[in-house]
Amino acid sequence: MNVSRRQMLILLPAAAVAWKSVLAGTPEDSPNYRMSDHWWGMLIDISKCIGCGNCVRACQTENEVPDGHFRTWVERYHVTDENMVSPQVISPDGGKEGFPAAAEDAGKYFFVPKLCNQCAESPCTQVCPVGATFVTPDGVVMVDQKYCLGCAYCVQACPYGCRYIHPEKHVADKCTLCYHRITKGLTTACCETCPTGARQLVDLKNPKDPIHEFLKTHSVQVLKPQMATGAKVYYNDLDGSVR
Amino acid sequence: MSGVEGFMYPNEVALQWSVLIVLYPFITGLVAGAFILASLERVFRVDAVKPTYRLALLTALAFLLDAPLPLQLHLGHPERSPEMYFTPHSTSAMAMFGYVYLWYLMAVLVLEIWLDYRRDIVLWSQESKGLLRLIYKVMTLGSSNISERSLAIDERVGWIVTIVGIPSAFLLHGYVGFIFGSIKANPWWSSPLMPVVFIFSAMVSGIAAVMLLYMGVTKLRGLKIDIRCVDTIAMYLFYIFIIDFSLEMLDLIHRIYEADESFRSLDFMVHTKLFVSQIVIQILLGTVTPLVLLFVTQVVKLPEIARKRIYVTAGGLALIGIFAMRWNVVIGGQLFSKSFLGYTTYKMALGTREGLLPAIALTILPFIFLWILVKLLPPWSEKSIHGAVAAD
Amino acid sequence: MSSFKDAGHLFRFAGLFVLAFLVFLVVRHYVVPKSFGEYGHYRGAAIGDVAAHPVKFAGHETCEGCHTDILDAKKNGKHAHVNCEACHGALANHANDPASVTPVKPDTAVLCARCHTASAAKPKGFPQVVSSDHSNGVPCETCHNPHSPAIDAGGAK
Numbered sequence: 001m002n003v004s005r006r007q008m009l010i011l012l013p014a015a016a017v018a019w020k021s022v023l024a025g026t027p028e029d030s031p032n033y034r035m036s037d038h039w040w041g042m043l044i045d046i047s048k049c050i051g052c053g054n055c056v057r058a059c060q061t062e063n064e065v066p067d068g069h070f071r072t073w074v075e076r077y078h079v080t081d082e083n084m085v086s087p088q089v090i091s092p093d094g095g096k097e098g099f100p101a102a103a104e105d106a107g108k109y110f111f112v113p114k115l116c117n118q119c120a121e122s123p124c125t126q127v128c129p130v131g132a133t134f135v136t137p138d139g140v141v142m143v144d145q146k147y148c149l150g151c152a153y154c155v156q157a158c159p160y161g162c163r164y165i166h167p168e169k170h171v172a173d174k175c176t177l178c179y180h181r182i183t184k185g186l187t188t189a190c191c192e193t194c195p196t197g198a199r200q201l202v203d204l205k206n207p208k209d210p211i212h213e214f215l216k217t218h219s220v221q222v223l224k225p226q227m228a229t230g231a232k233v234y235y236n237d238l239d240g241s242v243r
Numbered sequence: 244m245s246g247v248e249g250f251m252y253p254n255e256v257a258l259q260w261s262v263l264i265v266l267y268p269f270i271t272g273l274v275a276g277a278f279i280l281a282s283l284e285r286v287f288r289v290d291a292v293k294p295t296y297r298l299a300l301l302t303a304l305a306f307l308l309d310a311p312l313p314l315q316l317h318l319g320h321p322e323r324s325p326e327m328y329f330t331p332h333s334t335s336a337m338a339m340f341g342y343v344y345l346w347y348l349m350a351v352l353v354l355e356i357w358l359d360y361r362r363d364i365v366l367w368s369q370e371s372k373g374l375l376r377l378i379y380k381v382m383t384l385g386s387s388n389i390s391e392r393s394l395a396i397d398e399r400v401g402w403i404v405t406i407v408g409i410p411s412a413f414l415l416h417g418y419v420g421f422i423f424g425s426i427k428a429n430p431w432w433s434s435p436l437m438p439v440v441f442i443f444s445a446m447v448s449g450i451a452a453v454m455l456l457y458m459g460v461t462k463l464r465g466l467k468i469d470i471r472c473v474d475t476i477a478m479y480l481f482y483i484f485i486i487d488f489s490l491e492m493l494d495l496i497h498r499i500y501e502a503d504e505s506f507r508s509l510d511f512m513v514h515t516k517l518f519v520s521q522i523v524i525q526i527l528l529g530t531v532t533p534l535v536l537l538f539v540t541q542v543v544k545l546p547e548i549a550r551k552r553i554y555v556t557a558g559g560l561a562l563i564g565i566f567a568m569r570w571n572v573v574i575g576g577q578l579f580s581k582s583f584l585g586y587t588t589y590k591m592a593l594g595t596r597e598g599l600l601p602a603i604a605l606t607i608l609p610f611i612f613l614w615i616l617v618k619l620l621p622p623w624s625e626k627s628i629h630g631a632v633a634a635d
Numbered sequence: 636m637s638s639f640k641d642a643g644h645l646f647r648f649a650g651l652f653v654l655a656f657l658v659f660l661v662v663r664h665y666v667v668p669k670s671f672g673e674y675g676h677y678r679g680a681a682i683g684d685v686a687a688h689p690v691k692f693a694g695h696e697t698c699e700g701c702h703t704d705i706l707d708a709k710k711n712g713k714h715a716h717v718n719c720e721a722c723h724g725a726l727a728n729h730a731n732d733p734a735s736v737t738p739v740k741p742d743t744a745v746l747c748a749r750c751h752t753a754s755a756a757k758p759k760g761f762p763q764v765v766s767s768d769h770s771n772g773v774p775c776e777t778c779h780n781p782h783s784p785a786i787d788a789g790g791a792k
């Protein structure tokens with residue numbers, strides 16, 4: 001468990017240099033990151049989610065998400081009826097401290113982590129009156145918090161409920177796909193802390209990204225496909241009862 | 244979570260659009276409706292309603308000036324609202340509405356009022372003293388030409404402005420309907436009928452408001468109400484109300500028949516959370532009752548005093564009903580979860596920025612504006628020469 | 636034409652409009668941010684604003700840069716794919732200045748229970764126990780090495 005002093009002296013400088021270069025990358029300054037090379041999304045594997053809430057807590061820490069509001073959250077479904085129209089769903093404080101233990105019964109349970117679907121045909125950016133929310137060239141839907149009026153039209157227009165008005169800044173806020181991390185070669189805070197690999201960042205423009213193989217060999221869905229939002233968060237093993 | 248039944252997405256629990264956003268379409272509706280009544284006289288030559296012509300225009304202006312205020316109170320950053328004019332997003336109904344509002348205010352309403360009053364304004368600018376004289380002088384734009392020919396030109400141009408103004412009024416309030424009707428994420432709002440319903444309910448509210456204002460102000464001035472005028476207005480109110488009611492029933496029947504995925508959730512909401520505001524206030528008290536009352540006056544020959552009482556009652560109930568309709572659309576649209584699995588509660592604050600008290604203040608304010616306008620630009624023909632110098 | 640004289644007031648009204656429009660254009664030129672429209676109908680510099688947000692989680696590759704022994708202990712065990720900060724919390728500040736920022740050891744009673752408390756809601760194949768039956772209050776790390784928790788894989792202490 002302890003790094004020896006000798007190891008520290010050898011490893012530290014190299015690691016520090018590596019870390020600093022990670023921190024330095026910005027899309028404009030850094031020649032390493034070109035927006036046109038990327039098209040971001042996420043893959044969520046329902047069969048792996050254990051509802052631990054690590055992702056919700058990590059997101060709050062990384063992004064200073066105010067209490068009572070959520071950039072990501074986890075829902076727990078309990079499906080007992082055959083026609084799947086009345087699941088019992090809970091999301092206590094967004095699943096931040098996990099979930100109460102469920103009793104064994106005839107129904108099935110599963111967890112559904114949710115976040116901004118980074119829609120390619122985003123209905124929220126369509127309605128913004130001033131251009132304060134937009135889709136970046138690399139596929140991330142963002143809010144310009146210095147330009148936003150706080151009218152909340154985008155919050156109304158999101159079919160997934162992933163937006164909110166920041167209680168102190170009075171502007172719209174939402175998941176940024178940890179843009180400040182992914183442009184530096186890191187993964188999102190939620191994916192980093194997910195213990196089972198249920199959440200994985202994907203870059204659809206990267207031919208080496210495992211998503212391409214995964215999409216060929218698994219049945220995946222997006223949430224509310226009838227809304228034709230071009231959602232880029234793919235769910236593996238998503239049940240028909242999920243809303 | 245308090246006030247939540249069933250499941251709501253965590254970010255959906257608190258309502259985003261408050262009573263102020265209910266007030267806003269109500270006020271712009273009054274504007275559009277009042278203008279349509281004025282245009283009945285100007286364009287469709289319905290002479291009977293002439294006594295209300297100028298009053299209707301001033302009413303429209305008073306309410307149009309008040310309309311942006313609930314929006315400004317609601318915005319997280321009202322100081323940034325000019326961005327809507329500098330960088331309007333062409334795909335946003337809200338942004339395009341900013342320009343429709345400006346167009347309607349300046350190129351239709353202000354222009355039409357100015358053209359109709361111009362002769363009086365020039366005369367008042369010559370007769371009054373002090374600050375008032377300056378105000379009138381500014382309003383003349385430095386031209387004191389009130390020759391026959393210039394007034395004939397005014398009449399012609401004013402007629403064209405009214406012709407343009409009618410579709411502009413439809414656009415003004417139709418856009419507000421489209422702001423809601425174009426949101427596919429919200430099945431309570433998303434409908435091509437929404438702009439049309441908004442326009443017709445706006446006309447109902449605007450016509451009822453001008454009718455009540457005319458009757459009230461005339462009574463206050465101790466004069467006799469022109470019953471032929473009020474009978475005509477009530478007739479138009481009745482027919483437009485029929486169309487409005489039919490459209491709303493069409494929406495309801497269509498929903499019940501198609502019963503899509505949202506239906507069960509919305510149906511439950513209407514029967515529980517919106518029971519009082521929709522079934523009782525909007526439909527029974529605010530639509531069916533005034534329709535029946537007005538129908539009676541159309542088919543039975545009643546004495547004048549009875550007709551006046553019915554008109555006041557029907558007009559008042561209609562206004563309450565149209566306000567309730569705005570409430571049910573705006574608030575109702577946020578009470579149910581987009582997961583169709585739950586409901587939340589609207590906790591209306593009292594004294595905060597978006598609370599009940601500011602809403603009441605903003606409802607009273609246009610009447611203060613109207614009072615000022617009536618003092619400055621009296622609509623009454625017998626005072627047009629003496630103007631606002633003498634106390635009214 | 637004499638009608639122009641009689642329509643003079645209309646020209647003044649129109650003139651006011653034109654003047655207002657010109658003032659609007661001038662103000663707009665100064666007020667609209669320079670990077671607006673760079674990539675689309677938004678302020679291009681906003682992308683940089685978002686990207687400049689400070690990083691709180693260092694990411695496992697940075698941790699593994701120094702803590703190679705932990706990496707070795709983990710890589711063949713059941714927690715191989717559980718990243719460091721999933722348990723140890725956000726540690727970018729430690730990566731920035733390892734000597735001065737000492738991470739707090741997580742409390743296993745809370746931490747392990749979050750994932751491993753049995754629940755009918757969790758996937759069936761996932762290792763989960765009812766802690767009172769399983770350990771009866773004994774701390775998890777008494778028998779399990781968090782970095783390689785399986786007991787028969789030689790991870791026990």
